[in-house]
Every structure is written in C-alpha cells, then in structure tokens.
Amino acid sequence: MAEDLSIHKGTKEEQYVGLIPQIKGLITGEDNQIANLANVAAALKEQFNFFWVGFYLVAGEQLVLGPFQGPVACTRINYGRGVCGTAWKESKTIVVPNVDEFPGHIACSSLSKSEIVIPIYQQDSIVGILDVDSAELNAFDEIDEKYLTEIVSLLS
Template sequence: MFQVENYNKSKEENYSLVIKQLAALLEDEPNRVANLSNASALLNQFLDRINWVGFYCLDSENELVLGPFQGLPACVRIPLGKGVCGTSAQTRKTIRVADVHAFPGHIACDAASRSEIVVPIIKDGELLGVLDIDSPELERFDEVDEKMLEEFVAVLTKYI
C-alpha cells in the first residue's frame, strides 16, 4: 500500500523521496491513464504553492490534448508551438517561466496562474506529451525544481 511520507528534508532530498514514491506507486501498473493520474495526484500532494498540475498528451502530429490532472478545468487542446506547453512539446525542452504574462503567446487556462514549468515527456525518441505545473506565485519554480521534475518525468516514462 502506498503511504505518504513527510517531506521535511532539503528540497532535493524531498524530490528524491517523491520520485521513489512514484516508482513504487506505478511499479506493477501497465495502464498509462492510471499512471498519469497517480503521478499528477502525487505531485499535487507534494508540491506547495501550485494551482494546477497535470499532463497534456500528444494526440496527433501537431496537437496536445488534456490528460489526467489536478486543479480547475483546463484548456482541452493545445497546438504544438503555442503557449508554454505547445512550445515545450515542439522544442522538446523544459521551459520554466517566471511570469507567464511575459511569455509570448501564453494560453491562460486559469487567470490565477502567474508562473509555470513544463517538462516534455519523451520515450525512445518519441514525444508522448508534457508535464505542466502552474503556480499563482511569480517565480515559483527554480533550477532545482527543473532538474528534479525532469528526473520525475524520466522515472514516469518507464511506466507509460
């Protein structure tokens, strides 16, 4: 049975713990939707000062579609190259945005969001989608978040 741990160590150590929890949570489950759902719930429980966490999955060659998430209802479809999610998917690079209102072409699904981080999900060279996390605070995400969320996605990718 999965158990929530107390995250009372350094930021890196807390992320390492949540990554271990992710692997234990997904270990014996082959279903992609179930695993993305539990991954979004785990991050929502772990991360503070966020208002949305979830996944957009590649639906066609040029469009992402909303996947499992935690938060308010969200935009359903995002073209590749549009907004932070579409740009991250198209470039296959993590994008950390300190102020979403300063990002050209930002798609505002929740007006309360002020900063965002998006990590592409790539397996065997194929883009599967992106992990998207929003915060109502400016500059919520730093280099540690970026590095550790990329590690989180790397572990998640083994199970989807």
C-alpha cells in the same frame, strides 16, 4: 505498490528526494499509462501544493488534456502554441518565471503566475508533457527542473 503518500518536510530538494521513491512505488508494476499519470499528478500536488499539475498527451498536431490535479484546464493545445505547445515544438523544458511575460501564453486560469513544462519521451519522440503551474511568481528553478525531469523519465 504503495498507495499512501508520506508528505516530506524540508527544503524543496529534500521534498523531491523523499517523493521520488514513493512515485516509483506507485507506478512500479502498473502498465496503465493513465493510472500512472494520475497518481504522479496527485503525488506532486499533494507534496508541493502546486496550483495545477497535469499532463497533456500528443494526439496528432495537438496536445490533449490528460490526468491532472487542480482547476479545470484547457482541453486542447496546438503544436507550438503557449508554453506547452512551445516546449513540445522545441523539444525542451521551459521554465516561465512570469506567465504574463511569455509571448502567446494561454491563460487557462488567471491565477497561474509561473509555470514549468517538461516533455515526456518514448524512444526519441515526445508523447506528452508534464505541466506544473504555481500561483506565485518565480516558483520554479533548476531544482524543480532536475527532479521533475527525473520523475518524467520514470514514465517513459
């Protein structure tokens, strides 16, 4: 198991390509979900300096805050509510260029300006979501979606 993170320079895609093998090293051989989620959140925050990176886990009809890096966050999000609850309800990744323009956005922090949310599946059920926020507008694109989806698949 790797316990050090090498920060990669270059394009966003080059950074993801350099980070993914390190994430695999962090989680390979560790079967504790909380430990793996915590290390993935930390690795993403360190590599990209995102405003907030974290996980919400399905508990009944709510998402409950899991491991994260960044300022304090909303503890519970109802099914279908906000970006996270909507991604869960619609079973799809959601990229929000400007959170102020997303109907029903839950502002855990007014400093968050854009967001990407990726569902985490086990078998065919969503068991959680990865939520990444940026303090910049339009921070996320198809490169983030591609590589964050790949990272989430490592957790399934």
